[in-house]
Amino acid sequence: MxxxxxxxxxxxxxxxxxxxxxxxxxxxxxxxNRTVTEKVVTERATKEIYRQEDRDAT
Known part of the structure; x- marks a missing residue:
């Protein structure tokens, strides 16, 4: 058992x-299998988030 x-x-x-x-x-x-357009959109969104965080931190 x-x-x-x-x-x-x-x-x-x-x-x-x-x-x-x-x-x-x-x-x-x-x-x-992401397209070039999807990669560009992702990069732009990521950079925008980093910019927002930098503005909020100061």
Whole structure:
């Protein structure tokens, strides 16, 4: 009966690793395919946020 608990944990850990790896792969593939326009928009928004933070800090 003792081995039942250990095997359940082994299955849960294995499933957790598979889910985590799948999520990471999905995220990498999704972000890799951004267009030039999307990259420019992201850069502009990031710079604007940095400017706002600099104004608020002073």
């Amino acid at each position: 003792e081995y039942g608990g250990q095997s359940i944990w082994a299955v849960l850990v294995t499933i957790g690793v598979i889910v985590l790896a799948s999520a990471m792969i999905y995220g990498l593939l999704r972000n890799r």
